[in-house]
Amino acid sequence: GESVGLHLPTLSVQEGDNSIINCAYSNSASDYFIWYKQESGKGPQFIIDIRSNMDKRQGQRVTVLLNKTVKHLSLQIAATQPGDSAVYFCAESNTGNQFYFGTGTSLTVIP
């Protein structure tokens, strides 16, 4: 079956530093990955996605890296800000709209 795991349940970073959140997935057939951010009391918010034909994709202050060889996904947040404090989930899919989510990493930004 599918399993998506996060290496660290919590991460604390100083404001202004870069953050790296990691995610491992088990299904080598997965071809689409998304990172979501969830703030307290809100639903998950789409951050960035990547397809398996790419290794890297950049957004505004965020970069997603995909290593298909070791089935590893990471989210890099540049110049982390207090507003980045949230739980971050990775999700994988190989069946269209059915996604499998990890348990989440809680990011705390220290002012």
Added chain:
Amino acid sequence: KAGVTQTPRYLIKTRGQQVTLSCSPISGHRSVSWYQQTPGQGLQFLFEYFSETQRNKGNFPGRFSGRQFSNSRSEMNVSTLELGDSALYLCASSLGPGVDGYTFGSGTRLTVV
């Protein structure tokens, strides 16, 4: 345009009761998926609907059911509620199956006492 709307936002029910949750997708979105989120767990897939048909179903007991209407609005129902059903129930919509990304609603917080 309006996002995914879930109602109600909060709900308290007693064990053994049933509950119906509602989800209105983004206008034009025809695919709706439901997830259960509990503390310490990731999001667990419940089911997905497209064009009023259930396309996929997760590993939940038959007490969990859903449906989708012709206007793409969806409802999920949980019968014979158990304490363990207490969770945040999230709905997500997209244009259609296989179309990139989901947009999530804010969820319905269900507490079973």
